[in-house]
C-alpha cells in the first residue's frame with residue numbers, strides 16, 4: 190500500500206526586496222514539480238547536490254514547509270484538506286530525524302524530558318507507569334542504557350546523540366520517518382552503526398523511510414528505491430540496484446562517476462563524466478530541461494525548451510520501474526548520440542550561494558559502508 194503520495198509538489202520561497210524589503214521581487218524555486226510515491230515499509234533514498242531542494246522537499250512532506258503547489262497524501266489523508274487539529278494529530282504518524290542532533294535537541298532538557306515532551310503532545314504520557322516503561326523500551330530499542338534518561342544531549346557522543354534523536358522520533362510510534370542526512374555529521378566508523386540501527390528499527394516497528402543524503406554509498410546501502418534530484422525535481426528514479434547498475438540520466442552518470450572505487454588498486458574502467466559549470470541558481474532555473482546548461486548531450490532546441498517528464502525507457506534490460514527525465518536517454522545509453530563540450534555558463538555566484546560542506550563535488554566525501 191502507498192503510504193506517501195506526493196504529486197507535483199512545489200515550494201517557492203519569496204525573495205523580498207524594495208527599500209524596506211516589503212516587496213516580493215522573485216522566488217527561489219526550491220522544489221518545483223516533485224512527484225514521489227513511497228510504499229509502506231519501503232526505504233526511499235533521495236540524493237542530489239547541496240541546494241537541489243532535498244531538505245525542503247522532506248519538510249514539505251511533513252508539512253513543516255507548507256508546499257506552495259501540488260498535493261501531499263500520507264496514509265490516505267491529503268494534508269492540505271486537514272484541519273489544524275487533524276494535522277496536529279497526523280504529526281504523530283510522520284516524524285523527522287535531523288542531521289545534527291545537537292541543534293535539534295533542546296540542550297536544557299534531559300533525555301527523559303525530551304522523550305516525554307513528544308509523547309505528551311500526543312497523549313501518550315498520561316499513564317505515568319506505562320510512559321516510564323515505554324521510555325526504557327525506547328532506549329533499549331536504540332541501544333542506550335536506562336541511565337541515559339537523566340543525561341543532557343551534550344553528555345553524549347555524536348553517535349549516541351543521534352540515537353537519542355531517533356528515540357525521540359520513535360517515541361510517538363510514527364509510520365513515516367524522514368531522515369535528513371542522518372549520518373553525515375558522524376564519524377565514518379559510527380555511520381554504519383546508525384544505518385544498521387535504522388534498518389533494525391524499520392523491521393521491528395514496520396517503519397517507512399525517506400532518507401535524504403548527498404552520500405551515494407549511504408543511500409545505496411539503505412534504500413529499496415532511489416530518486417535523484419536536480420534543481421527542485423527528480424531526474425531519475427529506480428530500484429537501488431538498477432540505478433547503480435545502469436544510471437541513465439547524464440546527471441546521475443556524473444554523480445556516479447565521482448564516487449571513488451572501494452579498492453583503489455583495482456583497475457577503474459568506468460567512464461569519467463565530470464560536471465562542468467556551477468549548479469544554476471534555483472531563483473533563476475534554466476528553461477526546458479534544467480540540466481541542459483551542464484549536459485554534454487544537449488540537443489538544440491528541444492532540451493532548452495521542453496521540460497522532460499519522468500518516463501520509462503525502451504531499452505533492453507531496463508525495467509519499467511526505472512524512470513528518467515531525459516528526452517534522449519535511449520541515444521545516450523546506446524552511444525548513438527555523441528557528446529560535445531559544455532560551454533561554461535556564467536552564473537551569478539551571489540545567487541548560487543556557496544556549496545555546503547559535504548557537497549559531493551566539492552569534497553568527494555563518499556564513505557564506503
Ligand SMILES: Nc1ncnc2c1ncn2[C@@H]1O[C@H](COP(=O)(O)OP(=O)(O)OP(=O)(O)O)[C@@H](O)[C@H]1O
Pocket residue numbers: 202203217218219237238239240241242243244245246403471542545
Ligand atoms: N526558508 C527559505 N527561504 C528561502 N530560500 C530557502 C529557504 N530554505 C531553503 N532555501 C533555498 O532553497 C534551495 C534548496 O535548499 P535545500 O536546503 O532544500 O537543499 P538541499 O538539497 O537539502 O541542500 P543541503 O544538502 O545543502 O541542505 C536552496 O537554494 C536554499 O538556499
